[in-house]
Amino acid sequence: MTPSNQIAFSRRSFLKTSSLAGGGMLIGFNLFTACKADTAPPVDIAELDFNDFNAFIKIADNGKVTIFSPNPEIGQGVKTSMPMIIAEELDVAWKDVHVAQGILDTKNYTRQVAGGSQSLRQGWTPLRQTGATARQMLVNAAAAKWGVDPSECSTSEGVITNASGDKLGYGEVVIDAAKMEIPEDVKLKDPKDFTIVGQDAFNVDLDEIVTGKPLYGMDFKREGMLYASVLRPPAFGQVLDAYDDSAARAVEGVSNVIRFGDKIAVLANNTWTAMKGKKALKASWKEGTKAESSSDHDKILTGLLDGKEFETLRKDGDVKKAFAQADQVLERTYESPFLPHNCMEPMNFFADVRTDKIELVGPIQTPAGTARRVAQMLGRNESEIHLEMTRMGGGFGRRLYGDFVLEAAEVSHLAKSPVKVVFSREDDMSSGIYRPSIKYRIAASVKDGKVTGYHLKEASVNSNMYGLIPNFFPAGAVENYQVDVANYDSNISTGAWRAPYTNFLAFAEQSFFDELADTMGVDRIQLRLDLLQNVKGTTDDRIQYSPERMEGVIKMAVDKSGWGKKQDGVYQGFSAYYCHNTHVAEVADIEMDKGLPVVKKVTCVVDCGIVVNPMGAKNQAQGGVIDGVGHAMYGDFTFTDGVPDANNFQNYRLIRMNETPKVEVHFVESDIAPTGLGEPTLPPVGAAIANAIHSATGTRLTKFPFIKHMDATKKVIG
Numbered sequence: 001m002t003p004s005n006q007i008a009f010s011r012r013s014f015l016k017t018s019s020l021a022g023g024g025m026l027i028g029f030n031l032f033t034a035c036k037a038d039t040a041p042p043v044d045i046a047e048l049d050f051n052d053f054n055a056f057i058k059i060a061d062n063g064k065v066t067i068f069s070p071n072p073e074i075g076q077g078v079k080t081s082m083p084m085i086i087a088e089e090l091d092v093a094w095k096d097v098h099v100a101q102g103i104l105d106t107k108n109y110t111r112q113v114a115g116g117s118q119s120l121r122q123g124w125t126p127l128r129q130t131g132a133t134a135r136q137m138l139v140n141a142a143a144a145k146w147g148v149d150p151s152e153c154s155t156s157e158g159v160i161t162n163a164s165g166d167k168l169g170y171g172e173v174v175i176d177a178a179k180m181e182i183p184e185d186v187k188l189k190d191p192k193d194f195t196i197v198g199q200d201a202f203n204v205d206l207d208e209i210v211t212g213k214p215l216y217g218m219d220f221k222r223e224g225m226l227y228a229s230v231l232r233p234p235a236f237g238q239v240l241d242a243y244d245d246s247a248a249r250a251v252e253g254v255s256n257v258i259r260f261g262d263k264i265a266v267l268a269n270n271t272w273t274a275m276k277g278k279k280a281l282k283a284s285w286k287e288g289t290k291a292e293s294s295s296d297h298d299k300i301l302t303g304l305l306d307g308k309e310f311e312t313l314r315k316d317g318d319v320k321k322a323f324a325q326a327d328q329v330l331e332r333t334y335e336s337p338f339l340p341h342n343c344m345e346p347m348n349f350f351a352d353v354r355t356d357k358i359e360l361v362g363p364i365q366t367p368a369g370t371a372r373r374v375a376q377m378l379g380r381n382e383s384e385i386h387l388e389m390t391r392m393g394g395g396f397g398r399r400l401y402g403d404f405v406l407e408a409a410e411v412s413h414l415a416k417s418p419v420k421v422v423f424s425r426e427d428d429m430s431s432g433i434y435r436p437s438i439k440y441r442i443a444a445s446v447k448d449g450k451v452t453g454y455h456l457k458e459a460s461v462n463s464n465m466y467g468l469i470p471n472f473f474p475a476g477a478v479e480n481y482q483v484d485v486a487n488y489d490s491n492i493s494t495g496a497w498r499a500p501y502t503n504f505l506a507f508a509e510q511s512f513f514d515e516l517a518d519t520m521g522v523d524r525i526q527l528r529l530d531l532l533q534n535v536k537g538t539t540d541d542r543i544q545y546s547p548e549r550m551e552g553v554i555k556m557a558v559d560k561s562g563w564g565k566k567q568d569g570v571y572q573g574f575s576a577y578y579c580h581n582t583h584v585a586e587v588a589d590i591e592m593d594k595g596l597p598v599v600k601k602v603t604c605v606v607d608c609g610i611v612v613n614p615m616g617a618k619n620q621a622q623g624g625v626i627d628g629v630g631h632a633m634y635g636d637f638t639f640t641d642g643v644p645d646a647n648n649f650q651n652y653r654l655i656r657m658n659e660t661p662k663v664e665v666h667f668v669e670s671d672i673a674p675t676g677l678g679e680p681t682l683p684p685v686g687a688a689i690a691n692a693i694h695s696a697t698g699t700r701l702t703k704f705p706f707i708k709h710m711d712a713t714k715k716v717i718g
Contacts, residue, residue, distance in 0.1 A: 057086065057134055063158050063171035065090065066098045073205070073391045076678040077616035078119045080204045082127055084612055085120075088196040089131030089189060092170065093157040099204040120612060120674040121581055128188050136186045141177035142168045191610060191671045200615035205391060215391040217348045217362035218422070225350065225418045226255060228411050229274035231264040231281050232431045235642030236492045239288035240264070247280040257281075258414050262288075265411045271422050289491045291642030294337070294437065297461055300488050301439040304459035305333065310484035314470035314542075317480035319445075322453030326445035330519050334442070334508035336704040338461075338637045339435040339497055340644075342654065345393025346428040351408035352418035353378065358385045358409065359418075363392035363399055370402030374409045396627075397496035401433045426647040434637065435497030436461040436490075440508040444516055445480075451516070451531065453480040456509075462494040463487035469501050472578055473550065474509075476543045477531040492639060498627065499679035502579040504704065506683030507632065507690065510575040514691045515700055524574060524691075525558060545578035552668055553585040553605045560666050561587035561603035570600070573692030575684040580676030583607040586625070588661075588688035590696060597693050597706065599629055599661040602685060607668040608675045614667070617677055622663040624681035630655025632686035634705050653705075 058066040067083040083099045135155055142160040143150040145168070152163045158170045191197075208215050233239065245257040248266050253273035258265045266277035323329055349362035351374075358380060364370050367387050375382045392399060408421040423431070438460040445453035458468050463485055470483040497503060517524035535547040554576050557563070566572055569591055576585040589601040602625050611617045634653040638645045646652035690701045703709050 057090070057130070059134070059170055059174045061171045061174055063169045064096055064098065065092050066100055068100050076119070076620060077203065077613060080201055080616060081120060081612040082123055083204070084196050084201060085124065085127040086131040088194055089128045090135050091155040091157065094196050094201060096158055121676060124673045129186070132186045132188050133183060136183045137177045137180055138170050138173055140180055140183065141173040145173065145176065197610065197612050198614065201613050203616065216345055216393050217350070217390045218345055218393070220350050220361050220390060220420070222350065222352070222418050225420055226267040226269065226415065227271045227274045228265045228267050228408070228419050228421045229271070229278040229424070230407055230421060230427070231266070231278050231283060232427070233262055233285055234430070235285070235291050236639070237287060237289040237291040237642045238285040241284045241286040243281060243283040245281055247282065248277040251277040251280055256415055258411060260410050260414060263407070265407070265421075267411070267415060267419065274422070275424055292490055292492060293640050294638035297437050297488070297490070301437065301459040301461070304486040304488060305439055305441045305457055307486065310457065310486050313468060313483045313485060314475065315482045319453045319455045319480045319482045322445045322447070322480040323443065326447050326452060328446040328519060329443060330446075330516055331441065331443040332512055332515065332702060334440045334504070334511070334702045336438050336504040337635070338437050338492070338494070338639070339631060339635050340429050340432045340637055340652070341394070341396045341398035341497060342429065342652070343392075343394030343396060343398055346423040346425060347398070347404040348420065348422045349405045349408040350418065350420040351405070351412040353409055353413040356384070360385060360387040360405060360409065361390065362405065363390050363395070364402055364405060365392070365395050365399040366402060370405045373402060373406060377406055378409065378413055396498040397500065398433055400496055403433070425649070429652065430644045430647045433493050433495040435503070436463070436494035438504060440505065442508060442512045444512070446520055449520065451478055454478040454482070456483045458485045459488070460485070461488050461490045461492065468505065469579070471542045471544045473545055474531055476535040476538050476540050478534070492642070499579060499682045502577065502683040503628070504686070506575065506577040506579070507686035507704070510577060510684060510687030511690050511700065511702070514574070514687070514694065525554065525563070528554060528576060545583065549583045549607045549668075550576060550578060553583045553607050556666060556668065557585035557587050557603060557605040560605060560664070561589075563587060571692045571696040573688045573690065573695060575687035575691065577680070577684040579683055580680045582675045582677060582680040584680050584684050586681070586684045586688045588685065588692045590689065590692040592696050597689070597696065599633070599659075599689055601662045601664065602629070602688065603664045603666070604681055605666045605668065606677070606681065607670065608677045608680070609670050609672040610674050611667050612674055617667065618665050620677045621665040621681045624679060625663045625685050626655065626660050628682035628685035629661060629689065632689055632704055633707050636705050636708055
């Protein structure tokens with residue numbers, strides 16, 4: 001459905017002032033509906049310096065517009081796309097818009113977060129309201145100057161025109177507009193009239209990225225800042241017993257060595273010296289909790305699947321009865337390893353803990369939560385913390401966790417000096433927050449040619465940090481349906497990894513449905529479409545996906561990929577999945593080379609509602625697919641006695657440039673508000689590849705990574 005064009009906007013959602021140096025209007029706004037709409041500014045904003053504002057629009061008297069972007073920019077493009085939405089409703093030329101990164105503002109905003117592919121989805125309506133209200137204020141000011149009714153005026157690219165053809169630029173009325181009442185009711189544009197949203201726009205940081213200007217946390221420097229390299233326990237489960245720092249202190253340029261908890265920080269005047277000093281440390285470690293190995297987890301998770309201690313997340317009908325009465329029952333177990341995040345930019349953060357203020361600067365996905373944790377750790381008030389966000393060189397969930405920020409703050413507090421903690425690649429991989437090792441067991445019953453039961457079990461390391469999505473497909477499509485979870489608590493730190501919950505579950509379920517279709521002797525595409533018919537018209541409000549939209553992406557993917565029409569030697573696999581409020585279908589084309597699969601092309605169809613920036617959206621979709629291909633084919637991470645078996649890229653396999661397939665992206669045209677895009681294209685691709693490998697070899701793969709699970713003769717094994 002089309003969003004309503006008529007909106008009511010609370011006066012309290014705006015702040016305004018005209019007392020800007022050089023003239024102009026500054027409009028402050030609550031970006032999200034979850035924001036505290038009744039929050040007043042802490043001081044008179046007219047007295048604040050321009051740089052102190054967060055998430056405001058500045059309209060200068062020359063007509064130029066500055067839009068502050070409050071959310072962390074992690075490469076997902078929100079620093080470009082969110083201001084595009086404001087500019088659309090403000091009705092200014094995109095070339096006249098400057099975008100600036102806002103700081104953390106916990107008083108007025110409640111979701112300054114990069115995670116879950118939710119920024120555009122949650123910001124869509126408030127962002128439009130903001131731009132439309134600012135535009136109406138400018139129109140009202142121009143109408144008052146002309147002595148006409150505002151309804152007689154129109155706007156285009158920062159120019160207001162009345163019925164007589166008179167024109168005024170925004171800059172000519174901005175000072176008057178700043179003094180006017182904020183309108184209670186404004187109209188939003190009809191999506192068919194959009195001129196910015198839906199058009200390609202280059203990343204607003206592109207020039208700085210290409211020319212190497214400071215943008216990222218690793219670029220940040222401050223006069224008098226020390227660099228800290230931290231020695232952490234080499235194995236999960238170990239604690240510091242004793243250490244000798246004499247050799248580290250003897251390294252020229254090392255200024256201090258500080259123990260905090262079970263860690264030791266070496267401080268120096270540059271990163272290299274700090275890391276050199278850390279290598280000179282002599283430390284001994286003792287067991288704190290049991291050191292665990294991946295082989296232990298493999299047995300433990302299998303035991304959990306075979307056991308009876310489960311938490312049931314959803315139960316429809318009676319799966320046991322359905323299985324007992326079935327003509328056929330298919331059961332498979334799927335396994336995935338731990339995975340590190342391996343962001344291009346290793347973890348780093350700057351902290352300056354002073355008696356009057358705590359300054360934090362760097363790349364973080366959760367600035368508000370992290371600032372709160374720093375305040376709690378140091379026994380300080382949150383109001384004393386000033387946090388600035390830099391652009392991030394990758395996050396994928398790793399930068400949701402502010403452990404590296406807490407390290408920087410604690411070391412700065414102890415050293416009484418501004419400090420920047422910098423991880424080496426080895427630190428990054430061996431002291432990470434990993435995707436947990438996990439196993440799924442799926443069983444389905446077939447009676448009289450129909451799927452009558454579906455039982456999904458999950459056994460995970462630290463599933464309280466992971467878990468299943470019980471209301472995604474095929475929930476509602478099968479009469480007897482049950483989802484159970486079991487957990488093993490490990491001391492290995494785990495958490496969100498790009499497309500949490502679904503990055504491996506999609507492979508398991510979509511591979512299973514392909515095999516189920518073969519078992520039933522039916523077409524694999526038709527099986528999915530038939531199951532979706534069972535959900536249409538449902539009154540079950542637990543169901544989160546749309547059967548109609550899922551059907552749409554499936555049919556488009558079949559059409560766009562040339563499904564079933566490829567030349568000899570090209571094998572295809574299909575997959576479709578819903579996550580992060582978005583429906584995706586993918587077809588992988590592979591060829592076999594000396595017994596090994598080579599992914600040549602992935603056709604990706606996405607229904608994510610209105611596409612704000614097609615260029616950026618395409619890049620996001622392609623990146624998710626390539627990331628998914630790489631980790632499905634090669635990603636593997638194991639532990640021996642609590643120690644990661646890989647600590648750098650010489651022994652951890654990532655996809656290489658010559659292995660990246662062509663990714664052809666198609667978006668479903670829509671007038672529905674945008675949904676997630678940073679993550680949804682990753683989960684389906686593993687199953688598409690596995691199903692293509694089955695078409696080529698006749699063998700079903702049930703484990704990640706695919707390349708690992710081949711025998712010495714390079715024949716695919718299950």
